[in-house]
Amino acid sequence: MVEFTIESLDSADVERLRGIFGPLTESVRDLIDATIRTEVDADVVAVAKAEIDAATARLRSRQLDGAFGVRLSEGGQMPWGNPVIGLRNPVAPPLVLHRAPDGGKYADFHLGAAYEGPPGHVHGGMSALILDHVLGEAASSADHPRLTGTISMRYLRTTPLGDLHVEARIVRSEGIKTYAVGHLSDASGVTVEAEGVFISPKWAR
Template identity: 35%
Template sequence: MTTNDGAPDPGAPADADLMTASVDLAAALRELIELSATTTADATAVRSAAELVRAATGQLEGPRRPLSQLPRLDDPAARRRTFNPVSGVANGMAPPLRFRVTDGVVSAEATLGAAYEGPPTFLHGGMSALFMDQVLGDTAAVNGLWGMTAHLELDYRGPVPLGRPLAFRGWVEETSGRKSVIAGSIALADAPDRPLVEARGIFVMPRPEKLESYFGSVTDVSGAHRPPGNPGDATVVEQV
């Protein structure tokens, strides 16, 4: 993989073919999950589909990485977390959100379907919290303020509709020492200044001894110790 100027991309995965295949699998899983929540097929068709899914699952059976080992497609130094449940391009659970940053403000757009439904036709409130936690955390990280969520509060100003483009934003409100206060919002993409959800989070960089106790066993695929703990651990964002 190369950059726009033809130079090697330092953030490119070591196995580009595996990355392409994994992203394709995630896209297929998203289609399946959405269809499973909206199909009007009868029980016979649904049972047949379940058998096919189980057969496909068998194709991936075999040795699995331990949870303490990062996926081989991940590279924290390049801000790539491939299986993140919000922004991971290889995670079938993720929409995925793709972030960009302008003058320290992080933004993203996505259209969410029935897989994320809470009240009929609207986004589940817990999903709003999941998305905002990621947006605020990435906002902290890309501003050099990496930390773990210590407090997260949301105000639900109105229900978030499914099937319509949404705008997600995050910005730094204040920072002091190891603590940062980050705010953000979810709104309709065509009305970004009228938030449906407002969020505010406190992110704290753990002390070295806490980092060691939390992540002391984390390695990359080679076995090298690769704990998080710096702004490079954020999800990939596009600089605008």
């Protein structure tokens, strides 16, 4: 049994949970992709649905009351339900963010069939979600979170599904406001540009 008192976990416990839930999330992520692209017959779909329903019932036999939230452990934050970076969210691509030499954030990742808008291309809302998150990460630090005040996107061209890159950095800070810019790109160059203002919330000041 997994005892899920997150606040009491040390780094070894966190890694143990990663080993349990990370592969489960990857399997569900693969299931989402297979569900979109399968062309099997109706009887095969019916059998698969029954198996999925049974697995869902097993997972629901013990679950959290409400959303996952951002848990804190000895090793830091665990935003595992997040739709961009969440370890336990199969909707998340997921992004693994890195710190650039200039202090900004970046990630290389892959978007497949689950993120399609125009045929063969990424849904514009997904591009906005990713950029909003990464700009927010760039504007924040572990002890100074900052939330989106305003953000604007400039879509230069459609973003093809496949391997992509995102990056963001701080431009300047003025009091409780931090200004950040970033972009999404493929192998041929930038597809979406973004700029935003991120606010230090009252509870974090």
